Amino acid sequence: MVRRFWSSTALVVVILALAVAAFPTTAPSQSLEDILFQAFEITADIRPVPLQVTCTDQCRIVRFGTMKAKTLVQFKVNSPSPVSQARVFLDSDLNAKAVTGVPLTFRRERENLVLTFNPPLQPDATGSLTFEYEGQPFLLFDDLILLDDGVLYPVLVSPFGDISANRGTLKTTVTVPAGYLLASTGKMTRSETGGMQTYRWEVGEPLPYIAVVGGRVYRSIEKQAGQIGLTVLVRPQYDAFADKIADFTGKTAEYYSRLLYPFPFDRMTVVSAPFGRALLGLGFPALMMLTEDAFTGGQSGDLRRDSYLFLLVAHEAAHTYFPAQTSGRGIAYVWLSEGFAEYLGLMTVQAVMGQAAFRKELDEDRKWYASVAGRGELPIGAYTRLNSGGATAVAVRYAKGAFVLHMLRFLVGDDAFQKILQTYATRFRGQSVRVDDFAQVASEVAGRDLSDFFRQWINERVLPDYTIAEATSAAAEGGFRTTVKVRNAGTGAMPVEVLFEQEGGEKVIKRVDIGGGVTIEVSEITPRRVTKVEADPEKWLLQSNYTNDAATVR
Structure with missing residues (x-):
């Protein structure tokens, strides 16, 4: 979902550190396929605040907005055997107040809530869980509101740290003070009373995630x-x-x-x-x-x-x-x-x-x-x-x-x-x-x-490195025979194109397979003398070195 992080300032380092810390380092025992979340009804009351940053040796955020929320989740047990435990990702800036719906206990492990079902959930069982939580999410400020999966609502997490394999319908209700403009996914209605706004979105098709974003000083075009x-x-x-x-x-x-x-x-x-x-x-x-x-x-x-x-x-x-x-x-x-x-x-x-x-x-x-x-x-x-x-x-x-x-x-x-x-x-x-x-x-x-x-x-x-080890040309059969030794000095086996460029600019391309550490000989007869040969002339392939791909023919 994110394109290109750069850590050019101390504040950015703080942001990245928080993001990296957001994921557990131990793998849970259950598979993501054991239990599925199929629908979410989210109700959140958010109170953004102005962004305040102090900087000495490093910059840090000193004030955070607050959120109080409840999510009703519809689940189905997909495992062929009983499920005694599941983990959900819920941001550590949020405090889980209650999880109800079936007999269970829960405990916090870093970014996860570990749910222990007693008795275990039986195969094909369906039901609902209600999560209640509150706290100070990271990006909840006047100029930037960003609440997504794991912050806006809890989601299942797999042993691979995978939180997007579940697909559910979503109904989202967010209350925010007047003056904030919010956006999310789905059909939206908005009402305002007593200085507070209520946004409602509904998504009919199952999606892996949504977000609520916006801010105070935005205008809509x-x-x-x-x-x-x-x-x-x-x-x-x-x-x-x-x-x-x-x-x-x-x-x-x-x-x-x-x-x-x-x-x-x-x-x-x-x-x-x-x-x-x-x-x-x-x-x-x-x-x-x-x-x-x-x-x-x-x-x-x-x-x-x-x-x-x-x-x-x-x-x-x-x-x-x-x-x-x-x-x-x-x-x-x-x-x-x-x-x-x-x-x-x-x-x-x-x-x-x-x-x-x-x-x-x-x-x-x-x-x-x-x-x-x-x-x-x-x-x-x-x-x-x-x-x-x-x-x-x-x-x-x-x-x-x-x-x-x-x-x-x-x-x-x-x-x-x-x-x-x-x-x-x-x-x-x-x-x-x-x-x-x-x-x-x-x-x-x-x-x-x-x-x-x-x-x-x-x-x-793997990372190949194609190089022209040797290239010679001699008269033959009314034209010229050019022989090239092409080496893959790197690793991995991929086909690679070899270019033979003749006097006058006419080009012939042959495709050959070269494994890692292998040298092969490639020959081509052309009507005019070949002056240049090159491996991977269009640079289709990843390589460790692109400076040794071409050679002048003797």
């Missing part, structure tokens, strides 16, 4: 983004790019509708949030939060580049599909959200803005991953919400995650790749899936077993 009605919430003087963001949102929704299936919502809300450069965006179903710098162009740098701003919008809009419509669970479930959103965003830039813009943003992701590659990063499959908060983890799940899909596109071709995405999205709409489900669709559409590809790039840590 209505836009039409293609076929999508768009509500933009901005603070005064932060609306310079509102028309551009509406345009990008509409074009993104149109492209996703062609690529996958019609955009799931006929309305979207975009909130301009005072994140600065520490956090660029958050994506929820039919709701995006973008840093105010995106609405103003910031002071300098990336956000003044249209392709970068477009990628930011397209990335967050992609979360309306992944994970809102198809959510991941288990190993690498974060990749099924963030890696997909990043590459779908890149594809949108390519489709709308052209190849040059696409290559620019793709190369930025390439450099992003290169900044952490080989420096102790884990495989994609090793990162979950338990350990996904650091800079290395972010680069792996976004940048490397996007490149895994880019390399799959290279492996199967454009047409097959787009069919893979469409088949996966439509087949598993409204479901929670595993990486194996996507891999099975990819193999099915491609007509060949792609399990080795996913094993290498999801479960293992």
